[in-house]
Amino acid sequence: MDASAPVLVGIDGSTASVRAALWAADEAAARDTVLELVYVVDPARVDDIDEAVAKAHKAIRRATTAITDADNHVKLESEILHGNPILELAHAARGAALLCVGYKGSKDSAPLARGATASNLARIAPTSVAVVRRRRMRSPPRLHRWIVAVVDETPESHTVLQAALDEADHRGAPVLALTTWSDGHPHPRAMPDSDEAGHVRASMDGYLDDPHHLSADVRICTLPLPGDVTALLERTAGIEQLFVISARRHDLVDQLTGDSARRALRGTNCSILVVRASDTVGADGVTPA
Template sequence: MDLPLVVGSDGSESSLRAVDWAADEAALRGTPLRVVYASLWERYEGSALARDLGKPDAQVLAEDIVRAGAHRARSRQADLPISMAALPEDPAYALVREGKNASALVVGSRGRSGVVNVLLGSVSLFVAAHADCPVIVVRGSHDNQARMPVHGRVVVGVGDDSAAAVRFAAQEAERRGALLDAVRAWRCPAHETIDHPLLAGAPERVYEEQAAEALEAALRDLPPEAKVQRRTVEGTARRVLLGAAYDADLLVVGAQRRSGHFGLQLGRVAHTVLHHSPCPVAVVPERAREHSRA
């Protein structure tokens, strides 16, 4: 049985846009959709929930919210199998647990806290950092359609350990009939000079060539029919990926697991794009390399 795509909904406009995106994505994948609401979300959002729904606090029931999310998804994808759950627990931990039996998690960029849209909500950030499965944060103010991509490009940031992110991005691009734009950022350290024996004459060229070689290595397992654009771009990974995301339908980044921490921890690149990307961002867990001890 296919694992469902899980979407978190708290009734906010951001989460309902995430429901729309998730419904399209589930239909694209041919998998069921599960709409989840955690009833302790009010701990983060305050009385705005009741006010926005036009009801007294006592009448705002978890079932109202999760049913509204499921209805929204069904109105968008009528034939999609949809289940729902109203969970009486902390939303961040509830969604992370749901991710253990999900093909992916989808969340909005923020809840009802009133924080400006450029910043990511605390629940979404926690889920992206700790879930076992890929997490898609639906960002951006343009039309976020999963089935009918607006730009026809899925961007993946290729780092030193990006195998899972590359596979995920390639699958997303194939589902959409979109181009996979594989981007590797590189920089020439300021302290490098032409006096260095390996860099004589063109230090920038050496670093660019190394980036191109790393990019090719990361893409070598993709099928030959995959539509891939390879790019090496000078600059910080954060700046390069944010620039690439402006005309993309999805930005995919990997995030390493670190031993001794709970679940998945976000690096600076993933953290930055989650806060500032103009398009939806998928954070894909990467398995840390095993190092033998002497």
């Protein structure tokens, strides 16, 4: 991905989306790139388009003010689109470094389930997606909370681990790598050829064991990946800052954006970063689920 690629954030007028914008502003500043605020007006769900557009401008101003008040020195751009929010945000994210959305939105009511926009974008967006959960508007996440990365026998794990290390370096946090081979249960997506899976495991073990790969300020630990990551979240209050997974791990995307995870994460600052490698994007610019 181009280092100058922008960070996008979906704005819908909800408090959760403003908090996502603040989180995204930190990411854009760390990457020295533009932050784009994108609001999607859905004609199918509004009675008056002009009124909806006015509401969109108001929501963008609110997010912009929050970012400015937080002293985030980042270049801001904004855009109002028309159409289905999930599809429009996914298409807008083509060429972006990251798409950020709040874990719930202002339209969390029938016919969409709570958090439906966020969970669907985590599955189909052509770039990495951060589903942001933040309890307060302007206070930063507490330091020394774990960045958790799921590392399996697939090549995508290199990208996942690097993303976790980058976030850990940025936030001054330790990394907990949950590995699928620690307990002898390989992930089913690993190549049936044991030599292939073994090569990836050996490569990842070497990476984890070699301090030259790590920032001097980043501490890393490993544990076996549990069968249900939401159970780990429920019993471990310290895992509260960021959970990093591959977009190809549909099982984990489902777990971490589902109802059980939402209950486990209620009242926490734990966001979900779904990492997508650039070579997984389809010809139409949106990666199929």
